[in-house]
Amino acid sequence: MAIRRICKYGEKVLEKKTRKVDYAEVKKDLPALLADMFETMDAVGGAGLAANQIGLDLRLAVIKIQRENEEPLSLVIINPELAEKSGSMYEDEGCLSFPGLFAKVRRAAKVKVRALNEKGLPIEINAEGLFAKALQHEMDHLDGITFVDRLPLLSRLKLKPALMKLKQQWKKLDESKMRPM
């Protein structure tokens, strides 16, 4: 297992829609890749990580939601598609490709997502709250959309100076050089 470097804001791979995964094609390499993705996400305390955030053009992501008095909810989504959404929420969001930056983003409160799991089996996920937020955030990544793209123009403009300042720090940040926790 290894921690991978996480691509930061400004890197083109984050702006490109990812390629649908051919499960049979990736099957052999998948366990090692997913282990790396979970390790990378855990090392920086993230709730989700999309494959293109570590530079791979694959429509898959991992999610890990911490829950009170319960085991964390861990999930692999391959080729996820949004089947249904309802309601609305407006909460703070962050992203491992924008470390230290947070902003309120409008999301659906409930979603139904269809995907394949790590075994290549079809799954249907009904989520709300934090879990729904993470699913929408990661699916956006896989479509080449970051959470900052979801902000109204005025918020984006207000955020610009902070973003430019953080961008300088991100240049020096390489998660693959971190020690596993």
Ligand code: CO
């Ligand atoms: Co993100």
